[in-house]
Amino acid sequence: xxxxxxxxxxxxxxxxxxxxxxxxxxxxxxxxxxxxxxxxxxxxxxxxxxxxxxxxxxxxxxxxxxxxxxxxxxxxxxxxxxxxxxxxxxxxxxxxxxxxxxxxxxxxxxxxxxxxxxxxxxxxxxxxxxxxxxxxxxxxxxxxxxxxxxxxxxxxxxxxxxx
Numbered sequence: 001x002x003x004x005x006x007x008x009x010x011x012x013x014x015x016x017x018x019x020x021x022x023x024x025x026x027x028x029x030x031x032x033x034x035x036x037x038x039x040x041x042x043x044x045x046x047x048x049x050x051x052x053x054x055x056x057x058x059x060x061x062x063x064x065x066x067x068x069x070x071x072x073x074x075x076x077x078x079x080x081x082x083x084x085x086x087x088x089x090x091x092x093x094x095x096x097x098x099x100x101x102x103x104x105x106x107x108x109x110x111x112x113x114x115x116x117x118x119x120x121x122x123x124x125x126x127x128x129x130x131x132x133x134x135x136x137x138x139x140x141x142x143x144x145x146x147x148x149x150x151x152x153x154x155x156x157x158x159x160x161x162x163x
Contacts, residue, residue, distance in 0.1 A: 003030070003057045007064075008046045008075035010034075016047070023049050026063050027056025048079055 007019065016032045023029045031050040036043055051057040057078070065076040 003051045004079040005049045006079040009072050010045050011070040011072055012043045023060055026060035028052030
């Protein structure tokens, strides 16, 4: 058995010093590492504790697993090695994307404003909502003009909502 323990279901207010004191009851503690979010600095709710010996680690698991701290039952078990992950970041899309947003927004506003000035209420107008358009989705100008061939990120809305 290893001496490194995983401690889960921690309160986000738990500190490394509190964990050090808690695990010191079970034996000698060499290191406490509380995992924190790299952007906010807040606790992620789990930690790793390295005990002095295998006996101390086993004692900590038996004493502290399931013990309630700040209203949350702790999960304490032997830490497993990190599973290998595929290289690279995120999945590939396999196609180019993006672009076209300026022309589509401009043309759809022009169509909507022409309908509004002429008093035409023929139904929905097609336009792209910029908040929901993902850069990886390419939209052709032809598809933007035709409501019948609406791509998945173009929404049909009434002309009243375009102003």
